[in-house]
Amino acid sequence: MSTKPAPLRRFMPYLLRYKGILLFDLFCAALTxxxxLVLPLMVRTVTNMGAENPAGLTVGFIVRMGALYGVLRLVDAAANYFMANTGHVMGARIETDMRRDAFSHLQKLSDAYFANTKVGQxxxxxxxxxxxxxEFAHHCPEEFFIAALKVSISFVILSRANLLLTCIVFALIPVMAVCCAFFNHRMKDVFxxxxxxxxxxxxxxxxxxxxERVVKAFSGEEVEKQKFEQDNSxxxxxxRETYHxxxxxxxxxxxxxxxxxxxVLVAGSFFMRAGRIQPGDLVAYMMYVTTLLTTVRRIIEFTEQFYRGLTGVERFCEIMDADVDILDEPGAVPLQNVKGDIRFEDVSFEYPDDHHKVLHHIDLHVRAGEKIALVGPSGGGKTTLCNLIPRFYDPTDGRILLDGQDIRSVTLQSLRRAVGIVQQDVYLFSGSVYENIAYGRPDATRDEVIQAARLAGAHxxxxxxxxxxxxxxxxxxVKLSGGQKQRISIARVFLKNPPVLILDEATSALDNESEFAVTQSLARLAKGRTTLTIAHRLTTIQSADRILVLGGTGIEEEGTHAQLLAKGGVYSRLWNSAQALNETSL
Incomplete structure (x- = not known):
């Protein structure tokens, strides 16, 4: 059984942050x-006096009544302005707070969440x-508060006019509510x-x-139109169901x-004929019934908005309820003076969504400043192994140490600040070249950004x-070439200046000229850093201090380029296959 609070309970802390504004908004609602409600009483007084004592309708009396109503309308206007202005701003602030919390929570979620959830959703x-x-935050307490006041005050006033007629009218309202509840439930489902x-x-x-480029390249416009038409239909x-x-x-x-x-018309007429209700009372009665029905109708109409808002809160809760798999452990401390010594101790990993086991009992020591290359077939766990270092995922078993500290005992921010990643699929943010490089260290000066670009061969x-x-x-x-984007991403990492560097097939998607330029940039970037390189092009890793061959059973081979060729194992076969492919292409 779920122990998560209901959406309204989850929403209340956001509303109560502005309880001062809320209370004054409700006070203004009470004024309106x-x-x-005073107007029907004034009309009743005037009508009864006109029917029973016309002489009492003096000019002074009429002026006083008019002045009183004029003052009330001014008070009503001022109160309504506050409700419409400040009350709505309160709702917008709550919406902003919730959006901020949702975005903040999304930043904490692991790659597994985004792999299984559509970005559009x-x-x-x-x-x-x-x-x-x-609208929900502003109108929900306001509308129900006004309705409660009008219904209760109307009941008291109408009962004094004619209790039996009031009971008949109020007996119909629950029947009306029950009938409408059925449609309300349907409306909530369809929203x-x-x-x-x-x-x-x-x-x-x-x-x-x-x-869109793939669509155009494969002339898939009609296919995409059909898919869109299905979703749009x-x-x-x-x-249609909603409007039904x-x-x-x-x-x-x-x-x-x-x-x-x-x-009211039929029964009230009989009561007036029998002398049980005065003409002015019946007029006031009809006005109060109009007010009452307007209030009930407004609440019923607000139900649509209520369910829209509630649905929005529920879907907000779905984000906030997504478990944060990777977070700072209690007592986590920042990393200091990172050297880059990395140890994998009996590390195994399986993906949480499909329980596919990728790494099996990995034991590995990467010394500070060492250049390690990872090769092997696709799906062998090369990228997964590297993703464990900055804690994009946590190992299923075993542990990883950085400079002798379990990476789960240090803060995520300091750990990820110590690790730089250059990927094959470069992501640049919508903005300027400068802003994308400066993302590596937002407090950097312009000269430092330009120097990083020089080091990356991008200036x-x-x-x-x-x-x-x-x-x-x-x-x-999209306005830059693949090689240009890659060098900007390298400049971003140069600016970050991390002691640990991960190169995830950083040149595999480039042409020969761009690959040469990027390889030179990467060589400068890797100098003096602990570097793990994932590569399919074996020619790019011949100078690595060690080459690890990952397979279905873990690290199957280990050594330098020359040692692995002499061994005649998996690496040797991969190398010979690559050489044969190069000769065929020539």
Missing amino acids: CICE IMGRITNDLFDVT QKQRRQIGELNARIEDTLLG RFLNIK WMSAFNTTTRLFDGLIYLV EFITALHDGYDTYVGERG
Whole structure:
């Protein structure tokens, strides 16, 4: 049985942060409610006096009544302004707080979460789903508070006019509520479906736009249109279902409105004929019933907004409930003066989602400053082994030490600051060249950024760009070539200046000229650092201090390039196959 709090309970701490604004908002709501409820009393007084004592309707009396109502309207206007302005800002602040917490929580989630969750769904939950929270946060307490006041005050006033008629009218309201509850439940279900489908639609659009070059290369425009049309049609069908239940809901409320007015008109007329209610009281009664029905109808109509907001809160909770697998252990301390000595002690690893075991009892010592190369077939665990060092995942068994300290006993921030990664698939943020390099160390000076670019062999091509370091690189760096993006990523790591370096097939996707330039940059970057290089091109790792061959059973071979060739094992076969492939291509 789940012990997680209900969405409303999860939402309350955000609301209570602004309890001062909330309380004053409710006070203003009470003022508007009182101003509205006073008018029927004034009309009753004037009507009864006109019917029973016309002489009492003096000019002074009428002016006083008008002045009183004018003052009430001014109070109502001021209170309503605060509710509409500051109250909505409070809701926007709550939405901002929730979005901030959701984004912060996403930063803590492991790669496993993002591997199993569509980015479009995540984006929908922290943007669209929280839009309705602003209205929900503001109107939810306000509307229910106003409704409670109007219903209770109306009941007291109407009971004094005619208790029997009041009981008849109020007896119909629960029946109306029960009938509407059925439609409310249906509406909630369909709003949840609508939210999920918006996420799917976002994911579809994102997938197509990010892969637009592949789409064009394979003439897949029609295929993508068909996929989009399917998702778009599903969304239309859900919207149809939404409006079906909304229409049924609104029709029910209108029917009950008519029924209650009919009861008041017929029964009230009989009571007035029998002398049990005065004409002014019946007029006031009709006005109060109108106010009452407007309040009930507003609450019912607000139910749509309520469920939209509640659905947004529920989907927010789904993000916040995602378990943080990788976090600082209690008592974790920052790494200091990192040398780069790494030990794997009986390390095994399996992915948590499918329990596929990748690493088996790995024992490995990488000395500070040593250059290690990892080779082997795809799926052998090379990238996984390297990903364990910055704790993108934690080992299933065993432990990893950095300078003699278990990496789980040090803070994540200091650990990841000590590790630099250059990957095959370079990711550049939408922004300038300068901003992408400076991401390696945001507090760096411009001179330090330029020096990092020089070391990475990127300064010359950057200065040749239209705006130099201020050139916009486009989404994911699409305005730059593969070699240019790679050298910018290397400059980013140069600026970070980590003692441990991981090169994950950093040159495998480049042409020969770009590979040569990037290889030179990587050689400068690796100098004096503990370096682990994952490579498919064996020619790039001949100078490594040690080469490890990873296979299904773990580290199958270990040694220098010359030693492994002389051994005539797995590495030798890989080398000979690579040489034969090169000769065939020539």
